[in-house]
Amino acid sequence: MIDFARITIKAGDGGDGRVSFRREKFVSKGGPDGGDGGNGGSVWLETDKDLNTLKPFQFQKKFVAENGEPGGKYKRHGADGKDLVIKTPSGTIVKTEGSDPSVLLDLVKPGERVCLVKGGRGGKGNWQFRSSILTTPKFAETGSKGKTKQLSLELKLLADVGLIGLPNSGKSTLLSVLTRAKPKIADYPFTTLEPNLGVMEGSDPSDLVIADIPGLIEGASKGKGLGIEFLRHIERCKILVHLLDGAKLLTSGVLLTDYSVIRNELSQYSTSLLEKPEILVLNKIDVLNKKQMIQALTALKKTKKKLFCISAVTHKGLEELKKELYRY
Template sequence: MFVDRVKIRVKAGDGGNGAVAFLREKYRPFGGPAGGDGGKGGDVVLVATGRKHTLYDFKFQAHFKAQRGEHGKGKNQKGKDGEDLIIEVPVGTVVIDADTGEVLCDLVKDGQRCVVAKGGRGGRGNAHFATPTNQTPRYAEKGEKGEERWLILELKLIADVGLVGLPNAGKSTLISVLTRAKPKIADYPFTTLSPVLGVMELDEERHVVIADIPGLIEGASQGKGLGLDFLRHIERTKLLLHLVDISDGRTEDPIKAFQTVLKEMENYSPELLKKPQIVVGTKLDALSDRSYIESLKKVFESMGYPFVAISAVTGENLNDLKYLIGRKLEELKDAELGKIQVVS
């Protein structure tokens, strides 16, 4: 089960209390105060890992508590610090304070860490409070409370290419032939109920991660259909393949379908429209009038979008599409390197 948004409560460990103690040894009758400090409470730390791909585990456990620090002991013995609580989350997890809405961290790399709740400081023992006028203090500090807060964990998939389009545009079929992904495919809307990741080989050295984003419908940005739940996954992709059905049996005009999805993306975040897109006409094998392709190509290219018509069933023009994806990703990579060089 794919889960990409959960709410959890984290509680760091409390600090241990300082001790009130006095040295009692046979040959040191005036040993004085000897209460040790309390140990520090453990932190709660989130760590990104490539071993996890969903937040499903958090459906069964929503409360997490780190170990408290031990209390101080006599003979100036410090209490043991509490162990940090390490919680593994998928790469691509955004951590949000549920009360304030503040983004605490964005874990986009394997091994990246984020302390979301700090353990309390241990209290000082009575040995710290001895003075010339008060040589036998009978008090010590209590340990500080560890931080606690409610968090929202939101997973945004990290992929090179994202497939978008209306339901039944052919996204599931396309990702199944471009990669080894095996999404559920059937002739009804919302075939894809959760994002699907696959890896496409461009050549021996280059591999492309593709994400099949569930179909968007008009009103998705306002919560209709499944789109609102998965629009966030488009944000991390470098390139979008915008699929439109061009078959004889299409239920929507390809240009209108394209504009519908574009509008929902803009309503969710205008930044999404800045992402480069390739428009892909699907189900070419079911199109009888091939002259229609040229008219579509002119319209989309006049809007600034490359267009290619393909058939995932027969494989027609799939190599052209793969070449176009590879070339576009290389252009984006070169542009990014250029920016880095200018800054440095």
């Protein structure tokens, strides 16, 4: 998924004013009649509901609006340059580039349109400068230059529910059974290399958008595994669903340790993620016996989080989990 891009935008230059004088068959010394130049086109950013990545910016890095046309004879106004509208997904954050970057915009509504740089103003023709004192002005105004900006675009997915957990905990499988999404699923770590989205359908408008992000490992904040940059995609989520791999109990895995690893990596990215509502989901309970289940429940009770036990493969416990998610 392309979720970051750097672009350069430039508004159109204003057209120059015209220097001309009225000349006709029986008018040899007419007054000034140079028209004004047209305004340059502006650059706009508009969110498009049909886009979900910044891939259109992967190869095109520069966007330039049209220049205004120069003024004409007979006081004719030059044509304005056409505005340039750049389409981007909802959830795009626009930042200035440079030594002191700052957030300019956070576009979350579909169809939202914002002007990034305004086109240059057209110059005045010499007709505008006539007066009782200066009856034949032989000069005109130059159109102003359109501004240039260097910006960075950062996409944060708009999802209601964020699935987090260690690699191979079953996040993609859960996404596929809760929604119609078809992420890649395999029995090895880091099958998911980029965020996946799915919609869990309910009674409209109760549909929930669920985001499955790549698995985190201990040390991800220091660059191990796939890192933690994907965590930006769950910053807007209303609730986090923390999946734990119940099958680890078969090899003496410690679920509480796994839980702590993920919580620590979240804190390294942003402490605000720790404040989000979170529920625990113990997955793969179909492979556990009664003793192992008791062991798991006893350990996870210490987190003081609401716990759901499921099997994404056999669909056991999914209805209870769905009901809980719809509460948000």
